[in-house]
Amino acid sequence: MANIQSLDPTASPLDYYGWELRRQREAHGLKQGQLGEIIFCTGSLIGQIETTKKVPTRDFSERVDAALGTDGLFSRLIGLVLRSQLPHWFQPYAEMEAKATYISTYQAQLVYGLLQTEEYARAVLATGKPDDLEGLVAARMERQRILGREQPPLACVVLDEAVLHRPIGGLEVMRKQLEHLLEFTGHRWLQVQVLSYSAGEHASLAGSFTAMRFDDDPDVVYTEDLISGHMTANPETIREAALRYARLQATALSVEDSAALITRVMEERYEDPSGHEEHTVA
Incomplete structure (x- = not known):
């Protein structure tokens, strides 16, 4: 039997x-194992989630809502739960990102978080040796839901070419990641450009940054250092970031040429491990 733990519902999401x-399970007269059978998981998992030893997923939440007839309660809660799993210093940024109407970002080291595949994200997040890697991965995937909205934020992404060559997670993970980037070619709300090595010195040699605009809040600029993130709405910083980003975009390859470079790097550096290449006709 799972250890019965008294929870304080006000302690955290x-x-x-x-x-x-x-509360909902007991109100329906179900034991943990019985609910598990209904939603195709173990009673042990139900117990671990009830006692906060395991972070639930969106799929789990949707299945619980369907099984208990809770009118989307757990599907609504899961967003708050997953956001709470992010590092404390990152949570304010995630909240602002979710409200942004326009996002412009330059990434010097890694694929932008909203564009990462699950496997790539897992490899990146594992480098920090977190206590709950899967919770962090789930939280990062949850952030990406803003791109699936009926009217998502307009997002402009400039990736340094080094991002394409750094083999995060191995060849197969990188191939899938670059394939994922190519899926955004021609996207209405999101564009990806690559700042090629041939650009030489450029407007953001100091590193990555993200600028966000909102309908009802001041613009902000976000940067990170070794252990934390920093947001500012300082007008001078906003103007400087906008100028630098405009220069980066002007220096970067076009969306079409960027897609061609991504394709070339994918084929030359991350050949399909099976040895079979798929060719499509435009």
């Missing part, structure tokens, strides 16, 4: 989720 899951 995860605690509230576990408390509410237990």
Whole structure:
């Protein structure tokens, strides 16, 4: 039998989720194992989520809502739960990112978080030796849901060419990641450009940054150092970031030429491990 733990539902979104899951399950007269059978998981997993030892997923939440008839309660809660799994210093940025109407970012080291595949994200996040890697991965995937909105933010992404060549997670992971980037070619709301090595010195040699605009809030610029992130709405910083980003975009390859470079790097550096190449006709 799972250890019965008294939860304080006000302690955190995860605690509230576990408390509410237990309350709803018991209200329906179900044991943990019985609910597990209905939603195709183990009773042990139900117990771990109820006692906050395991972070739930969106799929789990949707299945619980369907099984218990909770009118989307857990599907709504899961966004808060997953966001709470992000590092504390990053949570304010994630909240602003979710409200942004326009995002412009330059990334010197890694694929922009909203464009990362799950495998790539897992490899990146594992470098920090986190206690709950899967929770962090789920939280990063949750952030990407803003791109699937009926009216998502307009996003302009400039990636340094080095991002394409750094084999995060191995050849197969990188191939899938670059294939994913190519899926955005011609996207209405999002464009990806590559700042090629041939550009030489450029407007952001100091590193990556992200600028965000909002309908009802001041613009902000976000940067990171070794252990934390920093947001500012200082007008002078905003103007400087906008100028630098405009120069980066002007120096970067066009969207079409960027896609061609991504394709070339993918084929030359990350050949399909099976040895079979798929060729499409435009």
